[in-house]
Amino acid sequence: MTDAAESRTAELRRRTAELLAAHPPAATARDDFLRARFDAGLAWVHFPEGLGGLGAPRALQAVVEAELSAAGAPDNDPRRIGIGLGMAAPTILRHGTEEQKRRYLRPLWVGEEVWCQLFSEPGAGSDLAALGTRAVRDGDDWVVDGQKVWTSSAHLARWAILLARTDPEVPKHQGITYFLCDMTDPGVEVRPLRQITGEAEFNEVFLTGVRIPDTRRLGEVGDGWRVARTTLDNERVAIGGMRLPREGGMIAPVAKTWRERPALRTHDLHQRLLKLWVEAEVARLTGERLRQQLSAGQVGPEGAGMKLTFARLNQEISALEVELRGEEGLLYDDWTPRRPELVDFTGRDAGYRYLRSKGNSIEGGTSEILLNIVAERVLGLPAEPRTDKDVAWKDLAR
Numbered sequence: 001m002t003d004a005a006e007s008r009t010a011e012l013r014r015r016t017a018e019l020l021a022a023h024p025p026a027a028t029a030r031d032d033f034l035r036a037r038f039d040a041g042l043a044w045v046h047f048p049e050g051l052g053g054l055g056a057p058r059a060l061q062a063v064v065e066a067e068l069s070a071a072g073a074p075d076n077d078p079r080r081i082g083i084g085l086g087m088a089a090p091t092i093l094r095h096g097t098e099e100q101k102r103r104y105l106r107p108l109w110v111g112e113e114v115w116c117q118l119f120s121e122p123g124a125g126s127d128l129a130a131l132g133t134r135a136v137r138d139g140d141d142w143v144v145d146g147q148k149v150w151t152s153s154a155h156l157a158r159w160a161i162l163l164a165r166t167d168p169e170v171p172k173h174q175g176i177t178y179f180l181c182d183m184t185d186p187g188v189e190v191r192p193l194r195q196i197t198g199e200a201e202f203n204e205v206f207l208t209g210v211r212i213p214d215t216r217r218l219g220e221v222g223d224g225w226r227v228a229r230t231t232l233d234n235e236r237v238a239i240g241g242m243r244l245p246r247e248g249g250m251i252a253p254v255a256k257t258w259r260e261r262p263a264l265r266t267h268d269l270h271q272r273l274l275k276l277w278v279e280a281e282v283a284r285l286t287g288e289r290l291r292q293q294l295s296a297g298q299v300g301p302e303g304a305g306m307k308l309t310f311a312r313l314n315q316e317i318s319a320l321e322v323e324l325r326g327e328e329g330l331l332y333d334d335w336t337p338r339r340p341e342l343v344d345f346t347g348r349d350a351g352y353r354y355l356r357s358k359g360n361s362i363e364g365g366t367s368e369i370l371l372n373i374v375a376e377r378v379l380g381l382p383a384e385p386r387t388d389k390d391v392a393w394k395d396l397a398r
Helices: 005-024 030-039 058-070 083-096 096-110 224-240 250-262 266-296 300-329 348-362 367-378
Strands: 113-120 133-138 139-147 157-164 176-182 189-194 202-213
Touching: 005 030, 005 083, 030 096, 058 157, 083 096, 083 113, 083 176, 083 224, 096 133, 133 176, 139 157, 139 176, 157 224, 176 202, 176 224, 176 266, 224 300, 250 300, 266 300
Parallel strands: 113 157
Antiparallel strands: 133 139, 133 157, 139 202, 157 176, 189 202
């Protein structure tokens, strides 16, 4: 470690110790502690000062987390607010005004305001740029009408990142604008979508005459696709590049069952488990390398590869677990309709993991679209022919 890195690490430890001394976790309300942590620049240390950070290298966040964990400090329940942390925050930081950054980032990180993502539509999923939700300027406001679908946490969210079409006369990628939508505003209706698991963590959202002030526009009018690229790149890292311990995630319950129940073992299952265990470990280490790359600059298309691997491994591992457990693997613990606050892969049974993992190759960008991204933006292969690239959105066949 260089002298500069040692000095920065010592500074972070000192700041963390000062936070703990001024706000002892055992004697401080959870939200009060989290607000104080944000104000001390220890929320995400690589963010600028005044916005929850100190402008420090991203890798030094681990120093803060270790000190706080040892002191029994509360976290901000990152799984519950993952869309805000992983998608909204980096987009607001990069494209937002100073006023927007100061208004939204602190309650987002503390968890006081949950966020959701109003991107996909019934007619614009993989081809997201074909979206038809309209936003029409009316004085200082935009009036939004349309329908969004597959919206995680919309039933919990206060805010949404929203893509809407503001100019149908230009090609589809050029006529989109990015907004921050208040989910409590008149005209926003959230309806649950029951999934194969029995739960309704997803929703469809109907927008009818929703008025959004122009002050909640993120980026320039018509530049929404470029802003959305920031969100989508970060989304794939958030989904596919999450930090895990060795033998963590979906491989953990399978390995545990294998060790504890030798009567279930066969030679074929052993070979498959070994292969998937190694692939899961390779994916984990690749995720660590990706996070190191993030420390040095902006996220790139590499996250698409991680998300592809995440989806494939989850589906193959959960299928192996069901087969390993035999008849027991076909059982399902709870079909009760409910609207959960988060997806709990490892807290449920094998049947839930098997069914829920089917969505991994759809959410956060379908595997087919991500393969195109890897081919074109990572490997440099020729782009797929696109006949609608220069056609006005209003003239597209629908």
